[in-house]
Amino acid sequence: MGKQARNYSPLTIKKLYALSGNECSFPGCSKQMVSQSNAKNSNICHIEAANPDGQRYREDMTDKERADYENLILLCVDHHTETDDVHKYTVATLKKMKDEHEAKIASRNLGRSPSMLKVAINKISEIGLSDLKDTDASKSFNITTKLDYNGVTNKRRLINDLKVYYHKLNTLYDELDRAGSLKKENLLDNIRHIYLDVSGRYIGQSDDYMPIIRQHSDSIFEEVFNELLQLVDFGDVSLEELSPALRVVMVDAFMRCKILEEPI
Ligand SMILES: [Zn+2]
Ligand SMILES: [Zn+2]
Incomplete structure (x- = not known):
C-alpha cells in the first residue's frame, strides 16, 4: 500500500501540470513548478493521503483513486507543508482551492489566446x-x-x-x-x-x-x-x-x- 497510491498515470501528471499552469495552487502563490518532465514528487500533494499515517487519509478509497487526478493538487514545498494542518485544510478546502486555481488558469489562458x-x-x-x-x-x-x-x-x-x-x-x-x-x-x-x-x-x-x-x-x-x-x-x-x-x-x-x- 502507498506505493500504488503514488503510481500516477502519464495523463494524470500531464493534466496536473498543464491545468494548474505549472503553478502552485495555493491562493496568492504563483510559484512556478519545475516542468512536468522533471516533476518533483514533493510538489504533488494527495488531498486524501496515500498512506494511513498521512494527512486526510480515507480508508475506503482504492490506491487507484488515491493516485487519480481528482485526488491530487500541485503545491510548492512551503504550501505543501502548510496544508499538512488538516484542521485548517480539509478535503473540501483543498478541492475548492484546486478548482478555483484551475478555473483561474483556464480563464487566464483563454483570455490570452x-x-x-x-x-x-x-x-x-x-x-x-x-x-x-x-x-x-x-x-x-x-x-x-x-x-x-x-x-x-x-x-x-x-x-x-x-x-x-x-x-x-x-x-x-x-x-x-x-x-x-x-x-x-x-x-x-x-x-x-x-x-x-x-x-x-x-x-x-x-x-x-x-x-x-x-x-x-x-x-x-x-x-x-x-x-x-x-x-x-x-x-x-x-x-x-x-x-x-x-x-x-x-x-x-x-x-x-x-x-x-x-x-x-
Ligand atoms: Zn501532502
Ligand atoms: Zn505555494
Missing part, C-alpha cells in the same frame, strides 16, 4: 466518431436543475466559472450555422458518443441507470474530458493552451444534454 475556442471546435469536430444520428443541438434546460438532477458536486464550480465563455462559443457556433457548416453537429455528436461509451462502462447491464449516473457524475464528466484529450489531434498546440477551450466546449455540451442526463 481566445482563438483556442475555434481551434477546439475544429479539433473535436474532426475526431470522427460521429454518424450524425442526433442533430438536435437546442438548449432546453436550467443549469442548476441539470446539475442537481445528475448529482454533480465537484465539477459545479468549474461548470459555473467557465459560463462567461459560452457566449463566445455560441457566437462561433452561430457563424458556423450561417456558413452551412456541420462542424457543430459533428462536434456534439462526437461528445455524445464519448459520453455514452464512458457512462456505459459504469451502467453495464443495469436498467436503473440514473442512481449510477448520479453517484459517478463527477468522474464521468472528467473521464469524458480524458477521452477527449486522448482522441483530439493536438498538432502543434499544447495541452495547456487547448484544455481550457476543450472544457468550455464540454460544459456547453453538458448544457445541451450531450453529456449526462436530461432532467425529466
